[in-house]
Amino acid sequence: MVSDGEASFFKGMLLGSISCVLITLFGQINIPHEGKIQDHEHHHLRAPNREDFLKMSEVQRMELSKSIRVYCIILGESKYESYRAILKDTWTKHCDKAEFYSTKNSRLFNTETNDMWLQMRETYKYVFEKYGYDYNWFFLARPTTFAVIENLKYFLFKKNATQPFYLGHTIKSGDLEYVAMEGGIVLSMESMKRLNRVLNSENCEDQSILWKLSEDRQLAICLKYAGVLAENAEDSEGRHVFNTEPIVHLIKEAMSNNPQQVVKGCCSDMAITFNGLTPRKMEVMMYGVYRLRAFGHHFNDALVFLPPNGSEND
């Protein structure tokens, strides 16, 4: 015989579950609506087309490409210290400036902290103060990410850095759309400005209630408060240009999902990032992207980026 107390308990549980279901369903109905509107407000950002370039003279193109200045932040825990050398000698050479930030940087952090969101905030603050006006784009990446900065610059070619851009590989988590840190986060100068205005406010403090929110989600919340929304970067065929996984994984997925169109379905020709690479794989990428080529194929690229002076592995 169930006692009164237990009966009420179960009644309560039932009510709780039902109300939860109702609320969630109600919320779901709203999301596609919002989603649709937001889609029409440029949630997907596309790379420039060939036509965009044909109208410009070569001089104009040169000028514009020089005006895109990218500052690269490599943010990682101290266990990635060993990646520093490789990163310095590989893709980060192509940034206009690149610096490695980790908890071992005594200038920013007093003690080694495990709070990634705190690290990120302090890093962004520092970078903005020091470089906010010297560079117009700020690219944050993990030490395990390989980036092709030339493709990034191409992507940003006609985008105005005085607009609030927040780009990368976006993920939707409930109501929040955020840029995944693994794929790399791109902020325009305007976004940096706005971010730094609100970084000290309480809206940007740790928003975690029950479980810890990842720092990329926290960043999105903070930016949202400042009126900056995340946008997914895509090529002209709708494929991601920022990738959160290594090529091998993407291809494996494509092989099982899309065996007739493996390469076409999986990876963009002008991919900007891949993540999950070891230093060795970075060497291979460097070789594959900048050196290995098939004889007899000529790419008439709209933009020209020369390797940095004295650089020999690209």
Add this chain to the structure above:
Amino acid sequence: MSEIQFREMASKSWLNFLSFLCGSAIGFFLCSQLFSILLGEQGDTQPNILHNDPHARHFDDNGHNHLEGQMNFNADASQHADENTDISEKLYQKVKILCWVMTGPQNLEKKAKHVKATWAQHCNKMLFMSSEENKDFPTVGLKTKEGRDQLYWKTIKAFQYVHDHYLEDADWFMKADDDTYVALDNLRWLLSKYNPEKPIYFGRRFKPYVKQGYMSGGAGYVLSKEALKRFVDAFKTDKCTHSSSIEDLALGRCMEIVNVEAGDSRDNTGKETFHPFVPEHHLIKGYLPKTFWYWNYNYYPAVEILHFLQIEDLWQPCVEQLYWCHFSTSMCSLRVLLSHFGSWLLF
């Protein structure tokens, strides 16, 4: 009602109320957790990316998992709008290469299928050689057994088959393993400088055991038409022996006997173009220990590029134009790199 009874009733209902609240809170919490897991998964999975409509956010309905059929890389169908392949196409016509891939029934699905879907498409003719025939793949049945000790026998029979059926269809005849990646464009560039009527063969040249050296089996090798004729003829006239468990060495010995020259396949800066191992092994200094047999086998001195001044001081010979590479993984990744990644960069 007495006061005591009243108090009892009050406390009971108070208790009931509490347990009701408790129940509803727990019910709500559990439910929300469940939903967040379900929704979270939905949020994190990205829609399959083959749509052209910028506003479409639906999930591509691909119920096919593990399609065991033909795999199409389609790497050239989506050619870059600005890519000019005139020279590559001209070379395709001018330097005809027949590729035969050494494989076996157990490797068709795992390895040979991917070779077929990727680089082998660029051969003028591609053949897959196995111990048994497979009409669907298709493979040529050599009627041998499988196993490392059968390699040389398989090689002889394969070249014989090619000679008997396709001699006039190509100028150059290349052997590769099913875990090798070949950049055909670059191979054509090398071979375009030579006359296929000349008895010569190319690969990664090793120096021991054979005076003029021999070509590493793993890195693959390519014979001129004349070299193929002489090789096949050598067994009819007993100039070369059939029995050997070391395929590449035996072939190299035979080549020397029938006066087929061991060619120099290096590029114009002296760097090797045929590689017996995966790129990492060749690109990263110190990956292969100094005591490794490989270092004593190379016919030509290793060319080092003196720029990488880090903890690992010197680079391994890096090849600008990679011809062959003996891969065990990442074959498809390299295909992606090779045909696509160069697109927006100045090289």
